Structure formats: C-alpha cells, structure tokens
Amino acid sequence: MWTLFAVACVGFLVVGGIDAGSLGLARWVGEAGTIILGSMLVVGGTALASYAMGRLGLRGCLGLNAELVTDGPFAVSRNPGYVGDLILIAGYVLLTDSGLAGIVGGIGAVWFLLAPLAEEPWLEEQYGESYRRYRQRWPRFLGEASVRLLSSETA
Secondary structure: HOOOOOOOOHHHHHHHOOOOOOOOOHHHOOOOHHHHHHHHHHHHHHHHHHHHHHHHHHHHHHHOOOOOOOHHHOOOOOOHHHHHHHHHHHHHHHHHHOOHHHHHHHHHHHHHHHHHHHHHHHHHHHHHHHHHOOOOOOOOOHHHHHHHHHHHOOO
C-alpha cells in the first residue's frame, strides 16, 4: 500500500513537471499568481497533513493499535490529513499549471475522499462507543461545525 502510494506521489510530481503550463491557468491569474497561490497551498496542505500524521503517531498512521486521537486538528475534522492532502494536490496542480497533473491529482483526490469510507468501520470496531460519539460530533472532512469552531476561535 505505502509503496503504491509513494510511486503515485512521485508520478504526480513528474507528470506535473513534464506537463507544466498546459492547463492555461496562468493566463487567468498570471504566472506569479499560480506560483504564489500554488506554493501557499502546497506548503499549507503539507503542514496540515504532517501535523495530523504527527498527532496520530507512527502506529496510528500504519493502522496499528493506538489511542483514538480527537484533539489538535482532529478536533475540527475526522480526517485532517486527507484535507491537507487535498489542499496539497490542488496547490501542486495550480503551481505546475498542468492538465495531466490535474487528471492524476483528480484521481488522487477521489482516493482521499473514499479512503475514510473504508477506514471508518475498522475505527468503529477498534474504538467502539468513543469513536461513535466522536463521529457524531465532527464532520468527515470540514463542515458547518468545523467552520463554527474555527470562526469562534479566531473571533
């Protein structure tokens, strides 16, 4: 699984580099705009995904027995790592302005959107009522409850 994921990531980076500029976004927002905004999204998405993985720890990331994590980024989203990955994908597509990276990134995005559906039954079996309560309180990705929480913290 991790080998396939690593190969897909390298392929995504290579495709974006080889096909850079084919999408034509730079004509709408300017080349500097795609570079600046794309870079910000790549850095922000990477930071969020890395922070989420760090909160889970190695055992949690590998799906081994670990404690249920509901704080930090998990207090806003049940899948903050996937949210970060989706932001990173969008940023890289924008940064490279690549149509092929957009296609590959779109496939990756579908993967990250579907992965929780496979993980949730295991999490419920693993953590029982604690996970069920957590699942009822927080959205899978980002939702109204997350937006309210974030806006109340910044106010």
